Amino acid sequence: MPEIRDLLDSRLKVLMYAIFATLGILFTGLYFFQIVHADRYVRLAYNNRLRLIRFSPPRGEIYDRNGVPLAINETTFSIMGYPLDLDGQGMLTRVSELLMEYGIPMSVEDLERTIKKQRWAPYRVIRLVPNLTMAQMAELVADPEFPKQLFPLPEWRRIYPAGPLAANLTGYVGEISESELRNSLPGEYIGGDLVGKGGVERYYEDRLRGAAGEEAIEVDARGRKVRTVDLRSSEKGESVRLTVDMGAQKLAMELLGDYRGAVVAMDVKTGAVVVLASSPAYDNNPLAWGVSAREWREITEDQNRPMLDRSIAGVYPPASTFKAIVALAALEEGVVTPETTFVCTGALRLPSRTFRCWRRSGHGSVNLTSALQHSCDVYFYQVGMKLGIDRLLKWVRKFGLGDSTGIDLPGEAGGNIAGPEWKKRRVKENWYQGDTLNYSIGQGFLLLTPLQIARVYAAIANGGRLVTPFVVASESRKPVDMGVLPEKLAVVQRGLNNVVTRGTGSRAGRFGVSIAGKTGTAQNSHGLDHAVFVGYAPADNPQYVAVAMVEAGEHGSSVASPIVGEVLAYILSHPVDESGNQEKFAGRKETDNQGEYQKYVAQ
């Protein structure tokens, strides 16, 4: 078909002409802008007089479950300026001298460093001096020497009324770091913005931070505002309400005293965390205002590691508290019945080695209930041997161990369930029967966080449902049914009940509530043994579970069990105050810091 080819060729020619016609249009346009009107655009480019101000939004507040404030905002003033105006000769010297005069120690070098850190574009506003009081600001603005190119801006400073009592939980805010800035979406943050650096502040950053406002203004040649070009209001962040009870939290911190350790308490049915205490603590208020490098080093290099949240990131051997899992596994796997007895002579002699019970004189004939009650090691050696490590590990995993619990806080540790595979990989040794025996009484390589221990006992208390712990009230997730038989669970519960009524944990039961639980003494190769107690209350209708881990506390029975008893008694006698406080959680509100700012600019 030659004729179609001819048609196509003629059409291709038309296409070619069309392309050249448009190239001509572009050429004409470029001629028009780059030659005819070039002077105008050159002038516009050099006189670009647009300035941008960003209003940081007030963050959402954080409250405990009764509406007690844990993180709130306070108005402070910052001195703002534009790089375009500050670059001028002697400007910084003048500003520095003025500040010194009013007792604000900012040298020229300090100012230069601040500007360099926030510089993004010359027309983008920079926070020159933060955190001034109303009085300081008023004095400065009234001084005739105060440069007209600078102006005050009301801003928000974070205050943590609870300070060290809940520092690990609330976390703190700080200036966004360079790597955080790089990893954020474009336009989300700019240098100098405050972001959550730990705890709830970090985990719920997106909810708490709100949306920044922005104003574009046109200025004259001396940097004074001529008109507002565009204005976008800032939006306050969403406030969050925690499940934590500050009264109970405070009590737990006081009971921990000078010990290093942690206390965790939560609702057994939902996983709502009521206490999440870690000791020693740090004060998060100075961190939110900015600390010097030396102060920061003092906190981070402290031997006691106050910034480690021991409740969710400290890992410890569960010791005898682990025996409840072994007992339930043995019953469920049919290895023992409630009636099965073993005789404890104070030790179990194997050809390779002798494994001792903590009580050298022995416990005599023990069944499952009495073995839990007296924490008899020999009984659990026997059960562990019959069960074998594989079936034991199956139940350990069923309780969600070996993984983090999924609590809505950053930095949670997963612990280590250290089975044969792990030992082969890490220690390059085979798994021996002796390892299984040690494992059965919660010693050896096994490491859990206090939160994980609390979660295990919540499942035992609530009828075998594994909860996901949470600290923000709206974040409850559905528990997972583990499928254990209620009558088998009842046997374990009876044993735990006896621990407090007539066994090793009797000191937990002296605070007016019936408690069931388990003591533990975790071997510590670096010093004194760690004491642990985990219990739930009321024993016959469990509502709350609590665990106390006391480093170098030696015996769970004497140090840890009264802490759990007292904390649980407090929680049960102080139910949630459902009335009021709702208006605090009404959600995002338009803020009026632009209005306030206008007042100051108008001067």
Add this chain to the structure above:
Amino acid sequence: MESSSFREDWVALDKLLFGCVLLLLCWGIACIFSAASGFAGHGMEYALRQIGWGVVACAACVAVFAIGYPKFMDMAYPIYGLTLLLLALMTLAAPAVKGAQRWISLGVVRIQPSEFAKISLILLLSKFLSRYPPLTLKTFLAGWGVGLPVILLLLGQPDLGSALVYLFIMLCVIFVAGAPLRYLFSMAGLGLSLLPFAWFFLRDYQKMRLLVFLDPTRDPLGAGYNALQSRIAVGSGSFGGKGFLQGLQSKLRFLPEPHTDFIFSVYAEEFGFWGTTLLLVIFGIVFMRIVAAGMKSRDVRGKLLVSGVAAWIWFQMFENIGMSMGLMPITGITLPFLSYGGSSLVAVSIALGLVGSVYVSSAKRYRQL
């Protein structure tokens, strides 16, 4: 005999076309270096990455050239089917990141499938329209019909800018394929009368861009600001330009996305009128050589393929440069060969490989005749 035929092909290669394209590519890398040095000295990083993509693009171009366009024509339908499947999966599965699902992430590199889908559409149209020339109303409508699914998928992503490129490619290929002018004019009339209804399908930011195009003072901080600042950049270049790396508009961040969408503004500011004129001349040579390949070819499929590639580069060039001057609305369409971005560079290089192959196949004797 594969190797000797490749050597023959190489000798017959349109050196002028590929020389111009290489020149554009190098120029682009220089501009990317300049544009990206504006944000905290990332210039070298972006330039090196674009050089890497340039190497990949050259390799892809040579590979496609060596295989030859007839093999791709044979596979046109399955390639198109696969493309549709991929785009559909993306639209359904990809999480809505900022409202647009245009990227597939492969570890370190992100790929924009809509760039590669242009090749597949051109192959499909060339094959289909050479078999069923759009001379009757039925085949004319069928030609539009086969390309429609890919446009609908893009609108669903939503990627209005790419959808416009596709629509324009289809229009040009169907025009070159010999569609009667009365069909084309009726089609255009119908399209124009439907235009007001399209308004309701636009997203808010797209409406804003169009409104701002009509009235730049409407949103001086947002889209209107960009258009204005870009025109200031171009205009302030005046005749001689401010010199390489001396552009203030891009360095002071008055220009958004200076290394991708607004690369031309960076170039125009730093090289001035003589530079932009030279750029237009080189683009003109590129278009001439592409169309020449089609005129030389005796294969209808080759002619159509070439017209599709020309339409693609033409539309993007015109829209991008027009947008930089404020003559066209802002759409986020990149400038071929110059803008930063691997997917668009590799895709357009593959297309040029096909064009090169059309050119040499007509230069050689038809062995089968």
